[in-house]
Amino acid sequence: MAEITLIGSGNVAWHIGKALASAGHSINSVYSRNFSNAKLLADWLPNSTAIDHTDFSKSNSELFIIAVSDHALEEVVSKVTIPANAVIAHTSGSMPMEVLNKFPHYGVFYALQTFTKGKEIVMEEVPFGIEASDVSTYHRLETVALSLSKKVEPINSAQRKVLHIAAVFACNFTNHLFSISKAILEKEKMNFSILEPLIKETLQKAFELGPEAAQTGPAIRGDEKIIQQHLDYLKSKPEIQQLYKLISENIMQKEERGKGV
Amino acid sequence: MAEITLIGSGNVAWHIGKALASAGHSINSVYSRNFSNAKLLADWLPNSTAIDHTDFSKSNSELFIIAVSDHALEEVVSKVTIPANAVIAHTSGSMPMEVLNKFPHYGVFYALQTFTKGKEIVMEEVPFGIEASDVSTYHRLETVALSLSKKVEPINSAQRKVLHIAAVFACNFTNHLFSISKAILEKEKMNFSILEPLIKETLQKAFELGPEAAQTGPAIRGDEKIIQQHLDYLKSKPEIQQLYKLISENIMQKEERGKGV
Numbered sequence: 001m002a003e004i005t006l007i008g009s010g011n012v013a014w015h016i017g018k019a020l021a022s023a024g025h026s027i028n029s030v031y032s033r034n035f036s037n038a039k040l041l042a043d044w045l046p047n048s049t050a051i052d053h054t055d056f057s058k059s060n061s062e063l064f065i066i067a068v069s070d071h072a073l074e075e076v077v078s079k080v081t082i083p084a085n086a087v088i089a090h091t092s093g094s095m096p097m098e099v100l101n102k103f104p105h106y107g108v109f110y111a112l113q114t115f116t117k118g119k120e121i122v123m124e125e126v127p128f129g130i131e132a133s134d135v136s137t138y139h140r141l142e143t144v145a146l147s148l149s150k151k152v153e154p155i156n157s158a159q160r161k162v163l164h165i166a167a168v169f170a171c172n173f174t175n176h177l178f179s180i181s182k183a184i185l186e187k188e189k190m191n192f193s194i195l196e197p198l199i200k201e202t203l204q205k206a207f208e209l210g211p212e213a214a215q216t217g218p219a220i221r222g223d224e225k226i227i228q229q230h231l232d233y234l235k236s237k238p239e240i241q242q243l244y245k246l247i248s249e250n251i252m253q254k255e256e257r258g259k260g261v
Numbered sequence: 262m263a264e265i266t267l268i269g270s271g272n273v274a275w276h277i278g279k280a281l282a283s284a285g286h287s288i289n290s291v292y293s294r295n296f297s298n299a300k301l302l303a304d305w306l307p308n309s310t311a312i313d314h315t316d317f318s319k320s321n322s323e324l325f326i327i328a329v330s331d332h333a334l335e336e337v338v339s340k341v342t343i344p345a346n347a348v349i350a351h352t353s354g355s356m357p358m359e360v361l362n363k364f365p366h367y368g369v370f371y372a373l374q375t376f377t378k379g380k381e382i383v384m385e386e387v388p389f390g391i392e393a394s395d396v397s398t399y400h401r402l403e404t405v406a407l408s409l410s411k412k413v414e415p416i417n418s419a420q421r422k423v424l425h426i427a428a429v430f431a432c433n434f435t436n437h438l439f440s441i442s443k444a445i446l447e448k449e450k451m452n453f454s455i456l457e458p459l460i461k462e463t464l465q466k467a468f469e470l471g472p473e474a475a476q477t478g479p480a481i482r483g484d485e486k487i488i489q490q491h492l493d494y495l496k497s498k499p500e501i502q503q504l505y506k507l508i509s510e511n512i513m514q515k516e517e518r519g520k521g522v
Contacts, residue, residue: 070484070487094487094490112455112456112458112459113458113459113462114459114462114463114466114477116466119466121462122458125458126458127455127458151455155451158449159449159450159451161490161494162445162446162448162449162451162494163446163449163451163455163456164487164491165445165491165494165495166442166443166445166446166451166453166456167442167456167459168478168479168491168505169438169439169441169442169445169505170438170439170442170456170459170460170463171456171459171460171463171477171478172476172477172478172479172480172481172512173438173478173505173508173512174435174438174439174460174463175463175466175467175472175475175476175477175478176472176476176480176508176511176512176515177430177431177434177435177438178430178431178435178467178472179472179473179476179515180430181427181428181430181431181472182427182471182472182473184423184426184427184430185423185424185427187423188419188420188423189420190416190420190423190424190427192427192468192471192472193468194373194388194412194424195373195424195427195428195431195432196468197373197374197383197386197387197388198373198374198375198428198431198432199431199432199435199464200464201374201375201382202375202431202432202435202436203460203461203464205375205377205380205436206436206439207453207454207457210443210453211436211437211439211440211442211443211453212440212443214436215433215436215437215440216375216432216433216436217429217432217433217434217436218429218433219433219437220433223331226331226355226425229355229422230425230426230429233422233423233426234426239510239511239514240511242507243507243508243511244429244430244434246503246504246507247434247437247504249500250437250500250501250504251433251434251437253500254437254440
């Protein structure tokens with residue numbers, strides 16, 4: 001089991017910290033630019049201390065996990081010093097591994113999940129993407145990831161960037177469509193929860209059959225009459241109407257091409 | 262328990278037919294424009310006969326459920342005759358109830374779910390939207406719906422149309438985003454299944470917190486740098502790039518307005 005320092009005190013730090021502690025690792029210290037946040041997290045973890053400086057050159061930790069927001073990462077990296085033999089890794093889905101290249105052993109410890117404070121996650125099911133500066137560092141990070149999850153794989157910085165784009169489409173944009181859907185229903189005094197079974201089945205079919213085969217709806221059927229009725233209904237919301245139109249065209253084009261994007 | 266005739270032999274007819282039979286109703290006959298399809302379904306249902314004509318004026322059925330595609334509905338309706346006291350209802354999410362107004366007692370028996378032959382559905386959880394020409398017909402349809410599902414509510418034709426638009430956004434368009442996401446991943450030798458835990462969590466949060474509160478990602482953070490990187494990556498796929506841009510703008514506008522669509 002590893003001696004670990006957590007740098008950061010946001011959602012990712014809380015969830016990863018808790019999972020690491022539960023897996024038997026020792027999170028001996030927590031640093032955050034906001035000391036009181038570091039203290040809250042350190043108090044919550046077993047045998048952990050909040051630290052108010054970034055000189056870790058005398059630390060017992062063999063692994064430093066930086067879980068801070070992307071825009072804070074470079075500043076934090078510029079300040080931190082660690083023991084020569086220690087490994088340092090960030091958890092960002094967007095930042096290249098090389099932002100850590102001032103350290104001898106560095107990598108990425110990327111948990112592909114959205115974390116919310118206070119909301120439980122089955123960490124064992126969360127895919128971890130590992131990247132490292134060298135093979136031995138890879139194995140050190142992989143061992144720690146495997147103590148949390150059964151889904152650990154090498155993902156390089158280019159793949160991680162693409163994974164983030166794919167997740168924006170499949171999660172962030174999808175969620176926005178849910179918002180639109182909810183607003184449309186509420187305007188007519190219906191509750192978004194009425195769509196829950198249909199949305200769940202849509203999701204299940206997308207994973208069972210593949211989303212291309214599972215596509216249904218007026219656009220894939222080329223049902224211009226229904227599409228026009230829907231566009232007419234949306235005319236008072238031009239930005240939503242435009243979105244309906246663009247996605248429908250996109251589905252129809254795809255059908256015509258008979259292949260993926 | 263009701264004596265029922267099914268008109269249609271597609272996915273909806275199979276699923277509704279099976280659920281009705283399991284609930285103890287008698288599907289005494291099945292009609293389809295394609296007789297051999299009617300026969301397949303009738304053979305699969307207990308004590309059911311395939312019928313090759315549309316004159317049901319002497320039928321024992323007290324309920325006729327028309328589960329055919331929207332474009333076939335009017336033609337089928339023009340041909341069918343039923344006993345004076347019987348109820349006839351269609352299952353379409355898009356067609357107005359009034360397409361049935363040549364009959365004395367008519368309505369809509371709308372199951373808000375996507376049905377695939379051979380794929381089990383927990384019918385009890387499927388929301389049913391009922392509309393009827395008169396109160397007594399409403400109660401007859403409601404009683405049958407309640408024998409299948411615990412979620413039965415009155416939904417008029419205007420609401421049903423809006424529900425369909427909302428479902429297009431939340432399901433059809435969402436599924437298309439999954440297709441895009443999958444294609445992006447596969448191009449970089451990654452598997453779409455890596456996103457499954459994240460997508461499931463996104464869905465769960467959308468229903469627990471509401472999708473407006475659950476929105477995450479570069480657009481809601483106003484992270485122009487990441488958005489630009491993503492747009493650059495997508496430049497070889499202009500229609501996907503345009504979609505990324507439009508949805509991101511839409512999310513940002515919504516955030517600025519600080520309110521729903």
